[in-house]
Amino acid sequence: MRQAIEIAVENVRSGHGGPFAALVVKDGRVIASGTNRVTTSNDPTAHAEIVAIRQACAELGSFQLEGCDLYATCEPCPMCLGAIYWARPARVFYGATAADAAQAGFDDAFIYRQLVLPAEQRSIPIVSLLREEALACFREWLAKPDRMPY
Amino acid sequence: MRQAIEIAVENVRSGHGGPFAALVVKDGRVIASGTNRVTTSNDPTAHAEIVAIRQACAELGSFQLEGCDLYATCEPCPMCLGAIYWARPARVFYGATAADAAQAGFDDAFIYRQLVLPAEQRSIPIVSLLREEALACFREWLAKPDRMPY
Numbered sequence: 387m388r389q390a391i392e393i394a395v396e397n398v399r400s401g402h403g404g405p406f407a408a409l410v411v412k413d414g415r416v417i418a419s420g421t422n423r424v425t426t427s428n429d430p431t432a433h434a435e436i437v438a439i440r441q442a443c444a445e446l447g448s449f450q451l452e453g454c455d456l457y458a459t460c461e462p463c464p465m466c467l468g469a470i471y472w473a474r475p476a477r478v479f480y481g482a483t484a485a486d487a488a489q490a491g492f493d494d495a496f497i498y499r500q501l502v503l504p505a506e507q508r509s510i511p512i513v514s515l516l517r518e519e520a521l522a523c524f525r526e527w528l529a530k531p532d533r534m535p536y
Numbered sequence: 537m538r539q540a541i542e543i544a545v546e547n548v549r550s551g552h553g554g555p556f557a558a559l560v561v562k563d564g565r566v567i568a569s570g571t572n573r574v575t576t577s578n579d580p581t582a583h584a585e586i587v588a589i590r591q592a593c594a595e596l597g598s599f600q601l602e603g604c605d606l607y608a609t610c611e612p613c614p615m616c617l618g619a620i621y622w623a624r625p626a627r628v629f630y631g632a633t634a635a636d637a638a639q640a641g642f643d644d645a646f647i648y649r650q651l652v653l654p655a656e657q658r659s660i661p662i663v664s665l666l667r668e669e670a671l672a673c674f675r676e677w678l679a680k681p682d683r684m685p686y
Contacts, residue, residue, distance in 0.1 A: 468615025481670025520631025
């Protein structure tokens with residue numbers, strides 16, 4: 387965690403992005419590290435955890451972080467927590483809390499509150515369209531004998 | 537949406553990944569498209585929406601999707617919904633529902649339920665560590681006069 391904190395502080399000093407870093411550790415070894423690069427890479431998904439998860443998976447040649455621990459300098463936002471559930475590491479450790487982040491201007495709590503609202507009450511309109519036709523995607527998937535679940 | 541559905545069906549047929557696609561539209565023009573590439577790119581974050589958002593932001597040279605609409609063949613999972621809130625498109629349209637996805641084996645609802653649980657009750661342990669030291673990241677950020685908020 388101390389290593390992640392150092393990297394996050396350096397990320398701010400160097401002007402590379404927000405005050406966040408994350409490391410993926412497997413068998414006591416750091417296999418990937420990520421820092422926030424949203425503004426410098428023009429990628430709103432380039433949160434430290436997402437960057438580290440992608441790099442660790444590339445390193446392992448797997449879409450799963452089996453037996454890995456993720457160290458993040460701050461409590462993950464909903465996007466990153468979702469990514470954690472898809473990547474399935476063994477454990478997650480975080481430093482500062484979401485409330486600490488909010489005090490520094492990063493209001494993840496807003497997104498947490500939006501996620502549990504019915505779609506029609508969210509601040510970004512999320513509207514269903516052509517559901518019947520879209521089911522063709524799943525029919526195709528379920529009919530594919532060699533599909534790879536994830 | 538019909539175009540997105542076609543791309544998703546083709547993504548399954550070609551064995552490139554799961555039955556999902558997303559398009560970003562600005563001023564009536566498709567500026568980015570993404571399909572699910574989780575298993576073929578070893579990237580658990582390579583959901584169609586994330587791929588499309590990253591590509592659209594690269595195209596626009598911005599970390600915000602101002603004035604853009606996102607069309608996704610299925611209701612976004614929590615990770616993608618989080619990414620949508622960070623990217624801030626104007627509107628989101630989706631085809632199939634999360635319940636339809638669950639019937640095809642994609643249980644996003646599990647992650648939605650996990651997100652609202654207290655950290656200590658989640659299936660992946662999420663543990664706080666060195667909070668006081670981690671606050672150094674935010675102090676560095678708030679002391680940086682030319683920081684770029686996002």
